[in-house]
Amino acid sequence: MKQETRGIPLSSPYVGEREEELVLEVLRSGRLSLGPTIDRFEELFAAATGAPYAAAVSSGTAGLHLLCVSAGIEAGDEVITTPYSFAASANCFIYEGAVPVFADVDPQTLNLDPAAVEALVTERTKAIVAVDIFGYPCELDELRAIAQRHGLAFVQDSCEGLGAEYKGAPVGSHGPSAVFAFYPNKQITTGEGGIVTTHSEEEWRLLRSLRNQGRGDEGGWLEHVRLGFNYRLDDVRAALGIAQLEKLDEILCLRREVAARYGELLRDIDGVELPFPDDADHVRSWFVYVVKLPSRQARERVIAHFEREGIGFNRYLPSIHLQPYMRKRYGFREGLCPVSEDASSRTLALPFFTALERDAQERVAEALATAL
Ligand SMILES: *Cc1c(COP(=O)(O)O)cnc(C)c1O
Numbered sequence: 001m002k003q004e005t006r007g008i009p010l011s012s013p014y015v016g017e018r019e020e021e022l023v024l025e026v027l028r029s030g031r032l033s034l035g036p037t038i039d040r041f042e043e044l045f046a047a048a049t050g051a052p053y054a055a056a057v058s059s060g061t062a063g064l065h066l067l068c069v070s071a072g073i074e075a076g077d078e079v080i081t082t083p084y085s086f087a088a089s090a091n092c093f094i095y096e097g098a099v100p101v102f103a104d105v106d107p108q109t110l111n112l113d114p115a116a117v118e119a120l121v122t123e124r125t126k127a128i129v130a131v132d133i134f135g136y137p138c139e140l141d142e143l144r145a146i147a148q149r150h151g152l153a154f155v156q157d158s159c160e161g162l163g164a165e166y167k168g169a170p171v172g173s174h175g176p177s178a179v180f181a182f183y184p185n186k187q188i189t190t191g192e193g194g195i196v197t198t199h200s201e202e203e204w205r206l207l208r209s210l211r212n213q214g215r216g217d218e219g220g221w222l223e224h225v226r227l228g229f230n231y232r233l234d235d236v237r238a239a240l241g242i243a244q245l246e247k248l249d250e251i252l253c254l255r256r257e258v259a260a261r262y263g264e265l266l267r268d269i270d271g272v273e274l275p276f277p278d279d280a281d282h283v284r285s286w287f288v289y290v291v292k293l294p295s296r297q298a299r300e301r302v303i304a305h306f307e308r309e310g311i312g313f314n315r316y317l318p319s320i321h322l323q324p325y326m327r328k329r330y331g332f333r334e335g336l337c338p339v340s341e342d343a344s345s346r347t348l349a350l351p352f353f354t355a356l357e358r359d360a361q362e363r364v365a366e367a368l369a370t371a372l
Pocket residue numbers: 059060061062085086088089131157159160181182183193194
């Protein structure tokens with residue numbers, strides 16, 4: 001890792017010789033897809049999250065889409081979700097023709113506010129898609145209870161939450177179903193890729209069929225028992241995933257240390273609000289390091305300074321309902337979700353990755369203090 005050069009990237013994957021070794025093994029085996037490496041990866045992932053079943057897929061978005069298909073979401077259904085997230089958590093049900101209904105978030109955790117969710121349930125509501133934003137577990141018990149009371153499906157987007165804990169157990173172990181993603185900025189990466197954990201053997205079988213063009217357990221290669229997709233993960237990526245899982249504890253620990261160092265370095269800078277701390281029920285898995293600044297103007301001042309200094313950043317996250325395609329399709333406007341919109345105008349992602357070193361973090365802290 002060359003951090004002595006001037007630039008500090010926003011993100012950087014943590015891969016090494018073990019990844020090369022396992023990928024090379026698969027390449028030499030000739031089993032590049034639908035091979036044994038996928039099954040092994042799924043078993044290891046299920047064990048790591050405490051979920052009984054896991055089905056690997058080509059991306060987090062693909063996994064979310066498959067859970068929406070599995071939930072029977074159809075055209076005209078309403079799905080309640082969070083605006084303060086990555087677009088995929090809303091897109092996944094729009095693919096099936098459902099309409100997004102955005103409930104506002106809690107100003108501190110930035111996760112769905114259960115009371116706001118329940119207030120939006122109607123006759124047409126079919127599901128809730130909750131997100132563990134920035135790796136902070138959502139209010140799972142309250143949200144699942146709302147889903148149960150109203151007979152709704154519940155999908156947990158844990159694409160940023162691998163390694164997080166809710167009420168003392170890892171995200172993925174509570175059920176019903178969760179999705180994790182492996183793009184290179186996530187805690188672990190397969191380049192592109194994702195996985196769905198489920199507590200239902202029946203759903204697991206359905207997911208394996210759906211990702212594989214709707215093929216059945218029996219029957220030949222050219223027999224399709226349902227409308228499916230090509231959402232398969234290949235064995236090369238699964239090998240990368242196995243090597244990454246082998247060092248999951250190390251990765252999570254290093255990321256915790258990086259976050260703790262930022263906490264120390266930024267604590268006394270006026271105008272910087274740090275990520276919401278853990279409590280007994282919520283243990284964050286560090287995906288990104290996002291701070292809240294006093295205003296949009298202050299954020300632009302910081303960004304201008306970061307650009308001069310070669311420091312990576314992102315205006316993370318814009319509210320989904322105000323994205324151009326959302327405004328155009330559904331007519332959403334400012335004011336629909338004030339808490340999310342306020343956060344979107346002031347939150348800033350700082351450089352954050354597993355091998356980020358203290359001197360780089362000191363430079364980031366200095367730049368922040370100077371700009372503010
Ligand atoms: C990364 C991410 C996804 C899925 O991303 P892919 O690039 O499709 O793997 C979905 N939701 C959230 C909140 C994410 O951060």
